[in-house]
Amino acid sequence: MPTERAVNPIAGGSLLAEQAYEELKGAVLTNRLRPGDALSVPALAAQMGISRSPVREAVQRLIHDGLATHVPHRGAVVATVDVEDVRQLYVVRAVMEGLAARLATERLDATKVAELRELLEEHERVVAAGEDEQRHIEMDVAYHRLIREVADNPHLTAALDTIQGKAHLALHSLWRSPDAPRLALEEHRRIFEAMTSGDTDAADRAAREHIDRLRIRLAQTVASGPEPGEGPSSVRAVP
Amino acid sequence: MPTERAVNPIAGGSLLAEQAYEELKGAVLTNRLRPGDALSVPALAAQMGISRSPVREAVQRLIHDGLATHVPHRGAVVATVDVEDVRQLYVVRAVMEGLAARLATERLDATKVAELRELLEEHERVVAAGEDEQRHIEMDVAYHRLIREVADNPHLTAALDTIQGKAHLALHSLWRSPDAPRLALEEHRRIFEAMTSGDTDAADRAAREHIDRLRIRLAQTVASGPEPGEGPSSVRAVP
DNA sequence: CCGGTGAATATTGCATGCAACATAGGGTCA
DNA sequence: TGACCCTATGTTGCATGCAATATTCACCGG
Numbered sequence: 001m002p003t004e005r006a007v008n009p010i011a012g013g014s015l016l017a018e019q020a021y022e023e024l025k026g027a028v029l030t031n032r033l034r035p036g037d038a039l040s041v042p043a044l045a046a047q048m049g050i051s052r053s054p055v056r057e058a059v060q061r062l063i064h065d066g067l068a069t070h071v072p073h074r075g076a077v078v079a080t081v082d083v084e085d086v087r088q089l090y091v092v093r094a095v096m097e098g099l100a101a102r103l104a105t106e107r108l109d110a111t112k113v114a115e116l117r118e119l120l121e122e123h124e125r126v127v128a129a130g131e132d133e134q135r136h137i138e139m140d141v142a143y144h145r146l147i148r149e150v151a152d153n154p155h156l157t158a159a160l161d162t163i164q165g166k167a168h169l170a171l172h173s174l175w176r177s178p179d180a181p182r183l184a185l186e187e188h189r190r191i192f193e194a195m196t197s198g199d200t201d202a203a204d205r206a207a208r209e210h211i212d213r214l215r216i217r218l219a220q221t222v223a224s225g226p227e228p229g230e231g232p233s234s235v236r237a238v239p
Numbered sequence: 240m241p242t243e244r245a246v247n248p249i250a251g252g253s254l255l256a257e258q259a260y261e262e263l264k265g266a267v268l269t270n271r272l273r274p275g276d277a278l279s280v281p282a283l284a285a286q287m288g289i290s291r292s293p294v295r296e297a298v299q300r301l302i303h304d305g306l307a308t309h310v311p312h313r314g315a316v317v318a319t320v321d322v323e324d325v326r327q328l329y330v331v332r333a334v335m336e337g338l339a340a341r342l343a344t345e346r347l348d349a350t351k352v353a354e355l356r357e358l359l360e361e362h363e364r365v366v367a368a369g370e371d372e373q374r375h376i377e378m379d380v381a382y383h384r385l386i387r388e389v390a391d392n393p394h395l396t397a398a399l400d401t402i403q404g405k406a407h408l409a410l411h412s413l414w415r416s417p418d419a420p421r422l423a424l425e426e427h428r429r430i431f432e433a434m435t436s437g438d439t440d441a442a443d444r445a446a447r448e449h450i451d452r453l454r455i456r457l458a459q460t461v462a463s464g465p466e467p468g469e470g471p472s473s474v475r476a477v478p
Numbered sequence: 479c480c481g482g483t484g485a486a487t488a489t490t491g492c493a494t495g496c497a498a499c500a501t502a503g504g505g506t507c508a
Numbered sequence: 509t510g511a512c513c514c515t516a517t518g519t520t521g522c523a524t525g526c527a528a529t530a531t532t533c534a535c536c537g538g
Binding site: 015016072 | 501
């Protein structure tokens with residue numbers, strides 16, 4: 001077991017627990033900590049250079065978010081998402097993104113339209129340049145996040161953040177389709193068109209269908225390429 | 240300030256933090272702790288007869304659930320839900336209960352139908368007997384919870400639990416309509432009919448409309464009778 | 479009578495100690 | 509060689525200590 005630490009030391013300002021949480025979440029979401037990896041509170045505390053209290057708190061928040069699971073007397077481990085999990089995740093996410101798009105359509109103004117267009121164009125560049133998967137996921141997350149922000153419903157935002165966090169985690173293990181970014185971008189554009197035309201029903205439908213298609217493509221990808229067997233914390237690179 | 244404790248001592252078995260969380264949540268949801276009440280970790284720890292660590296953890300979970308808010312350097316206080324909060328809450332809840340009903344319809348079997356009918360009949364007795372509000376809320380919560388259970392989607396369940404928790408909290412402050420229980424029961428029956436007839440669309444619609452009507456009735460109640468003034472736990476009235 | 483100032487108070491958040499406990503691994507015995 | 513036991517290690521979860529800090533209340537001056 002290499003001493004290669006998956007998390008970085010904490011600066012040491014205020015709210016160590018918060019910083020530890022962000023660091024851990026980042027490590028999980030960028031796949032530096034992989035599903036199945038152990039989250040030992042003492043070990044992480046040592047690596048971050050802080051005591052166990054804030055780390056313990058951070059790990060528990062991760063568990064609460066569904067990004068880690070608690071194995072009795074074995075500590076916490078980064079959550080493993082199976083195909084069925086993802087399916088159920090996306091069924092829920094579809095109706096919530098639909099609602100978000102609907103609400104956002106009602107509250108859209110010129111500023112927000114510009115921001116959305118901006119994001120779409122940047123996403124376009126990323127896709128055109130064939131940049132890395134990580135970057136694409138970031139754009140995808142950012143786009144949906146902005147829609148939520150426009151929708152301006154904190155309860156919806158909170159629920160969707162949790163759902164999307166788990167989905168984000170799943171993408172690392174499951175998403176292997178090379179033209180997925182292009183398709184996603186296309187569907188993002190369709191949502192944009194519906195929203196800017198003021199058609200709430202169409203926006204709702206477009207967002208729901210986007211997530212539904214994502215779910216279907218994910219299922220197909222998994223079905224075709226059953227995933228090279230990879231142990232918890234082994235060394236494989238993302239293809 | 241009366242020494243009247245709002246929370247009970249903890250038995251002392253295993254997982255004190257969990258027990259403390261349940262105790263606190265119960266106190267909040269049954270209105271023994273009211274919106275605005277302070278949640279002092281040292282005080283609660285003393286009342287429960289345990290140390291601060293598990294209590295701190297419990298309070299943080301409450302905050303994460305939206306049942307409490309963190310006021311800087313003043314400790315945590317039981318969350319205050321205003322009318323707008325409730326409206327936004329129910330907008331989200333409507334689509335999620337709709338999805339739950341839809342999924343439940345697809346997975347319904349004879350056993351679950353019997354359980355649902357059982358609950359409805361008990362609810363009927365409660366309404367007929369004109370029992371207390373608390374009991375009615377319990378029935379309402381139980382009914383929706385059972386639908387979720389049948390729907391069998393853990394992510395949907397988790398999200399809805401959080402949403403319903405906040406809604407539950409809101410009801411104490413806002414629900415003053417005497418015939419609300421009767422109307423709710425009636426709408427529960429309608430959802431039941433749609434589900435047992437196997438019509439997923441109708442079930443979805445019925446559940447969504449139920450929550451929407453709930454939201455509208457709540458808004459009307461609040462608009463007509465602005466609430467008998469009752470302050471946090473002491474003197475102030477809600478502005 | 480009222481406003482301002484200072485000290486006492488109570489809070490949080492982090493660090494650390496410690497007992498209980500399950501697991502893993504090695505060594506022993508049949 | 510294979511199964512079993514027993515110890516060593518790692519973990520959790522709770523208790524407690526402690527510094528930093530904002531609030532509150534009383535008291536004093538105007």
